[in-house]
Amino acid sequence: MIRFENVTKFYARTPRPALDDVSIEIGRGEFVFLVGASGSGKTSCISLVQREERPSAGKVFVAGRDLSSMSAWKVPEHRRKLGVVFQDFRLLPDKTVYENVAFALQVIGKKRHTIRLAVPEVLEMVGLAGKEKRRPHELSGGEQQRVAIARAYVNRPPILLADEPTGNLDPTTSLGIMRLLDQINLTGTTVVMATHDEEIVNQWRKRVIELDEGVVVRDQPEGIYDSSRPARGELTVSEA
Numbered sequence: 001m002i003r004f005e006n007v008t009k010f011y012a013r014t015p016r017p018a019l020d021d022v023s024i025e026i027g028r029g030e031f032v033f034l035v036g037a038s039g040s041g042k043t044s045c046i047s048l049v050q051r052e053e054r055p056s057a058g059k060v061f062v063a064g065r066d067l068s069s070m071s072a073w074k075v076p077e078h079r080r081k082l083g084v085v086f087q088d089f090r091l092l093p094d095k096t097v098y099e100n101v102a103f104a105l106q107v108i109g110k111k112r113h114t115i116r117l118a119v120p121e122v123l124e125m126v127g128l129a130g131k132e133k134r135r136p137h138e139l140s141g142g143e144q145q146r147v148a149i150a151r152a153y154v155n156r157p158p159i160l161l162a163d164e165p166t167g168n169l170d171p172t173t174s175l176g177i178m179r180l181l182d183q184i185n186l187t188g189t190t191v192v193m194a195t196h197d198e199e200i201v202n203q204w205r206k207r208v209i210e211l212d213e214g215v216v217v218r219d220q221p222e223g224i225y226d227s228s229r230p231a232r233g234e235l236t237v238s239e240a
């Protein structure tokens, strides 16, 4: 579903690469935690999958398509295969919960009757039925993240990318968000979650890919994460 082939990413005016010869393969329906210290390259991986960035060397494939040879006009279609969730929710502050989610369908030209059916269904799924008319500032952080997940998932993309989705939330609220992402994964959606959240990673025991200074230092099924342990040089990449 997602394949990185020897991907190196340099940003302008930086001495070392953000990603250094990264090769990863993530299959359809997998749930993967992408872990590593701040600056290790997690967000860069997510940006490459979205084709917000392009590799300096190597290739990124998503759903069989080589993103480097994809023409610009095909990029919006590519992005429709992805739902994306961020640490800071990124909701439209003047729109209601319903409108925030509906907007994601309006911009891709979905018909009104489709929107009227899909939005309540996804809001029910994320546990926000009854809160359709609230604006983001009238919701808790956890509820705002649920709106963001509803917006990312309403078009049922085959891939959901989540960049530190629990980064602004307390542990109990984080657990609820993680349960929701797990539930989405159980519908067959591939989920890639970048996180520092040791508690979540260690509790859920899913595949863990660890980055350290842009290098994959660990790829482990049912892995754990200990951020206090120096990653590079102490661990080897297993054939997962």
Ligand SMILES: Nc1ncnc2c1ncn2[C@@H]1O[C@H](COP(=O)(O)OP(=O)(O)OP(=O)(O)O)[C@@H](O)[C@H]1O
Pocket: 011, 012, 014, 017, 018, 036, 037, 038, 039, 040, 041, 042, 043, 044, 045
């Ligand atoms: N647009 C950019 N321009 C220049 N350097 C960048 C850019 N984006 C990221 N970097 C650098 O690339 C490296 C990897 O950053 P990245 O954001 O991918 O890491 P991360 O693991 O997601 O970190 P965090 O957990 O803090 O979000 C860092 O050294 C960062 O400073």
